[in-house]
Amino acid sequence: MQLADEMQITIYTDGACDIHADNQPGGWAAILCATDESGNVIKESVVRGGREMTTNNQMELTAVIEGLKALQRPSDLTIVSDSQYVIDIAKSAKKSRKNADMWKRYFELAAVHQIKWLYIEGHSGHPYNERCDRIAVAEKNRLSRTKAHAVDQPLHTIDSDITVYLSTRYSAQRKKAAWSAVTVCNEDVRDYGDSLENTSELEAVLIGTKTCLAALPAGRSVTVLTAQEYLAKGMNQWIGKWAAKGWKTQAGNPVKYQGHWRALLELSKARNAAFVFVRSREDNPHFQRGTDMAKQLLERAD
Numbered sequence: 001m002q003l004a005d006e007m008q009i010t011i012y013t014d015g016a017c018d019i020h021a022d023n024q025p026g027g028w029a030a031i032l033c034a035t036d037e038s039g040n041v042i043k044e045s046v047v048r049g050g051r052e053m054t055t056n057n058q059m060e061l062t063a064v065i066e067g068l069k070a071l072q073r074p075s076d077l078t079i080v081s082d083s084q085y086v087i088d089i090a091k092s093a094k095k096s097r098k099n100a101d102m103w104k105r106y107f108e109l110a111a112v113h114q115i116k117w118l119y120i121e122g123h124s125g126h127p128y129n130e131r132c133d134r135i136a137v138a139e140k141n142r143l144s145r146t147k148a149h150a151v152d153q154p155l156h157t158i159d160s161d162i163t164v165y166l167s168t169r170y171s172a173q174r175k176k177a178a179w180s181a182v183t184v185c186n187e188d189v190r191d192y193g194d195s196l197e198n199t200s201e202l203e204a205v206l207i208g209t210k211t212c213l214a215a216l217p218a219g220r221s222v223t224v225l226t227a228q229e230y231l232a233k234g235m236n237q238w239i240g241k242w243a244a245k246g247w248k249t250q251a252g253n254p255v256k257y258q259g260h261w262r263a264l265l266e267l268s269k270a271r272n273a274a275f276v277f278v279r280s281r282e283d284n285p286h287f288q289r290g291t292d293m294a295k296q297l298l299e300r301a302d
Contacts, residue, residue, distance in 0.1 A: 002135035014132035015059025030067030050139035082122035111271025167290035170201035179208030180299035206260035232277035
């Protein structure tokens with residue numbers, strides 16, 4: 001980006017990746033914005049990209065690095081980020097334990113600039129932050145479409161006594177979540193759902209799945225269809241390893257929400273439950289019903 005001396009420079013950055021698991025497709029975006037003394041935008045440019053196997057922190061940091069690389073000369077600038085991880089290490093408030101090569105590159109680039117950091121809460125309505133997020137998510141989704149998912153399965157191949165269509169809605173600003181489950185057993189269709197305060201979307205998914213399975217009769221085969229890939233991979237690929245390691249992750253950290261995961265393990269065993277990640281749900285009436293119900297539950301929570 002070519003800049004004049006009188007311009008005020010701001011770089012808005014964001015990364016997108018599954019925050020609960022490593023080595024997933026991810027995307028990043030940086031918007032470089034030059035304004036005059038009155039705040040009028042004079043120049044603007046966007047850099048974007050992604051990686052097939054990465055982490056959320058790597059994508060957040062990559063956005064900053066690539067934003068700095070796009071500058072043509074040393075500058076006084078502000079970097080706006082919703083990643084406290086990036087800001088704390090960049091300001092030397094904390095030491096980096098991972099991504100050493102990336103942090104080395106950041107500090108090399110940052111050394112020629114005068115940088116002011118500004119934290120902004122993600123999904124709080126700031127137009128540039130929201131725009132960065134949309135671009136980063138689009139990059140992540142582009143890479144996700146090219147990656148085969150072992151847990152992805154067409155709906156018409158489901159063969160079980162009961163099928164559960166699981167949906168969620170989440171408001172980061174209000175820190176509220178809602179979940180819904182539509183269960184189908186032959187001609188019998190039933191609805192379950194609830195709204196939860198101070199709950200992440202992932203925890204709401206786990207609570208909803210646990211509550212729904214507990215309401216279903218043991219001894220019947222169940223298939224849970226979910227748009228939460230972390231739930232499907234957790235139940236299909238990781239939960240056995242977690243249990244064998246004393247409910248520790250591969251890195252040796254305690255499994256988050258392990259109380260819910262433990263309960264789900266027991267409930268799923270008693271019901272021979274299978275968990276299937278479903279990417280496309282728009283054409284399914286049961287998913288639409290559940291999505292509408294979760295939306296209503298979240299609105300009523302106010």
